[in-house]
Amino acid sequence: MATTVALVDDHRLFREGLRALLATQSDLKVVAEASDAHEAFEVVRQTNPDVAVIDLLLPGVSGIQVARELMREDPKRRLMALSMVRDEQHVAQALDAGMIGYASKEQSMDEVVAAIRTVAQRQPYLAPGISxxxxxxxxxxxxxxxxxxxxxxxxxxxxxxxxxxxxxxxxxxxxxxxxxxxxxxxxxxxxxxxxxxxxxxxxxxxxxxxxxxxxxx
CATH class of the missing domain: 1.10.10.10 (Winged helix-like DNA-binding domain superfamily/Winged helix DNA-binding domain)
Incomplete structure (x- = not known):
């Protein structure tokens, strides 16, 4: 059975590109997309994906706040940050909010896919520079x-x-x-x-x- 994935990112072109890439992977299936916190709460609650991939710099409510609320509702959720920012403060806040993966948009798409698979197995993932x-x-x-x-x-x-x-x-x-x-x-x-x-x-x-x-x- 394929791992189900929700994509939360306000950059439509990036989100569509990642969705197209994941569509080529037989073991991964995008079941929901969102462009802001409100949509994220709605689609994650409705679809209960195996992994939610969340950009931290969402408009209005941040991805970190989204993660914190989703984990409060269900501590078993598997959340991964995928963001342009990779400084110590954002990494610490993301981990503290319950995210178990932190990938960078500067990484190759193959590395991002590998990160999603790692988080799906409930294993922590940190981008190499962050590590x-x-x-x-x-x-x-x-x-x-x-x-x-x-x-x-x-x-x-x-x-x-x-x-x-x-x-x-x-x-x-x-x-x-x-x-x-x-x-x-x-x-x-x-x-x-x-x-x-x-x-x-x-x-x-x-x-x-x-x-x-x-x-x-």
């Missing part, structure tokens, strides 16, 4: 700040490394290569991290990081 500055921020925090009573203090050094790389959007195989360990070892560390933090998935870890204020304000 780098998020990871750098985590590393600065680990070097320069005391975590005190934070739940992260219960993680071992290796578990914290796996946590950092996971919330930066890296897949298991990438983490294994980065840390020179096996994929099975990465999965073992991640399972321990989830247990210690009371989380259930990599998506939960991204949201946890946002709630803990680890991302730039």
């Amino acid at each position: 780098r500055f998020v990871l750098d921020d985590y590393r600065r925090l680990r070097r320069g700040q005391s975590e005190g009573g934070s739940p992260l203090a219960s993680l071992t050094h290796r578990e914290r490394e796996v946590f950092d790389l996971t919330v930066a959007g890296m897949a298991t195989a990438e983490i294994a290569r980065q840390l020179y360990i096996s994929k099975r070892t990465v999965e073992t560390h991640r399972a321990r991290i989830l247990r210690k933090l009371g989380a259930h998935s990599a998506t939960d870890l991204v949201r946890f990081a946002a709630r803990m204020g680890l991302l730039p304000p």
Whole structure:
């Protein structure tokens, strides 16, 4: 069964271009489109897509506010930001609102399609440039700040490394290569991290990081 997708973007030409591209993918199906927040609420509630792809700079009510309201209604929704802006503040706000993916309109269409597929699997996705500055921020925090009573203090050094790389959007195989360990070892560390933090998935870890204020304000 194809993954259903809703597109929320006020730029009609961009939206139509993305819809045409997704129409060529047998595993993806656009079931709804919207150009502003009002339409977004209506079509997402009506069609309940597997993934809603949302531009952050919508007219009137922002895409971040749309995401926050949609997640308040149903925390299981899978939302992905697709925007021209990619600064730390917007990324942090999007993740805090419940989005589990953040792609850039500067990426290739193939990369955007891959991002949608990743989010459809309830896995976090961050555009490559975004991944780098998020990871750098985590590393600065680990070097320069005391975590005190934070739940992260219960993680071992290796578990914290796996946590950092996971919330930066890296897949298991990438983490294994980065840390020179096996994929099975990465999965073992991640399972321990989830247990210690009371989380259930990599998506939960991204949201946890946002709630803990680890991302730039």
